[in-house]
Amino acid sequence: MDYMQKPLFRDLTAKIVAAEVSIFRAMFFNKPAEQGVLINWHQDGAGGWQLSIPPKVTVWTALDDTRVANGCLQIIPSSHHTLIPETGDQLSEDERTQHAPDEKRLYLEMEKGEVVLLHNWTLHRSETNNTNRPRRAFSVCYIDAATRQKTTGCAFPRVFPTYQPISDN
Numbered sequence: 532m533d534y535m536q537k538p539l540f541r542d543l544t545a546k547i548v549a550a551e552v553s554i555f556r557a558m559f560f561n562k563p564a565e566q567g568v569l570i571n572w573h574q575d576g577a578g579g580w581q582l583s584i585p586p587k588v589t590v591w592t593a594l595d596d597t598r599v600a601n602g603c604l605q606i607i608p609s610s611h612h613t614l615i616p617e618t619g620d621q622l623s624e625d626e627r628t629q630h631a632p633d634e635k636r637l638y639l640e641m642e643k644g645e646v647v648l649l650h651n652w653t654l655h656r657s658e659t660n661n662t663n664r665p666r667r668a669f670s671v672c673y674i675d676a677a678t679r680q681k682t683t684g685c686a687f688p689r690v691f692p693t694y695q696p697i698s699d700n
Contacts, residue, residue, distance in 0.1 A: 535671050535690055540590060542697045543648065544673045547588050551676035553687035555586050560668040562602045562660035569658050571621050572607075572631045575672065576651030578620030581681040586651045586674045593641040594667040601666040602657045604639040604647070607631050611650035622654070630654060 535554060544552045561567070576585055597603035607630065615622060615630050622631060631654050639647055649655065651672065660666045676689050 532690075534592075534669075538697055540671075540673070541691045543590075544588065544691075547648075548673050549675035549677070551689060552673050552691055553676045553678065554690045555580075555582070555672040555674045555678070555687055557669070557671045560657075560666075560670070562657070562666040564660060564663045564665055567602055567660040567666065570656050572627050572654050572656045573621040574610075574615060574652045574654055575620065575649070577614055582674070582678050583681055584675045584678040586672050586678075589649045589651060589670050589672045590646055591649055591668060591670045592646045593643055594669055595665060596643050597639070597641045597666055597668070598662075599638050599640065599658075601660045601662040601664065603641065603666070604668075605656050605658075606637050606639060606649070607635050607654040608637055610654035611652040614652055615654070631656075 535557060541552075575589055576587075580586070591604065595601075610630060615626055641647065673690070674687060676686070679686055
């Protein structure tokens with residue numbers, strides 16, 4: 532929990548998401564050595580989550596060095612402008628051909644401990660790990676604390692105390 536509550540993340544989410552912030556989901560990704568699964572092109576903000584306010588940002592942290600060979604994150608730059616999948620969160624073959632052609636793909640090779648902020652409509656994917664070392668990551672999707680699950684009306688747990696900006700000093 533301490534990691535998700537870092538002052539830097541608090542400051543970023545206050546500027547990008549809302550003054551009061553909750554966590555929609557936090558996930559650990561594990562691509563074991565010489566295995567792991569292919570994660571197809573998708574948008575985290577799609578998929579019928581039934582949220583009253585769409586999620587905006589995920590903080591994705593590399594727990595190991597990420598390279599093409601071990602299944603690093605891949606994105607399509609500027610894809611966050613449009614919610615694409617007609618059903619679910621993964622692109623159909625036709626949608627992939629149109630919105631995620633290979634020539635637009637950007638590989639996010641990162642060092643252990645580096646962080647990337649992803650808009651929840653950014654198209655992204657990862658391939659299997661073809662190395663003899665694991666590739667692990669941790670992601671947190673921050674949402675406006677006013678967000679409710681539409682079918683139940685339930686709120687999500689707030690993650691930060693009242694917002695105090697990081698000083699410029």
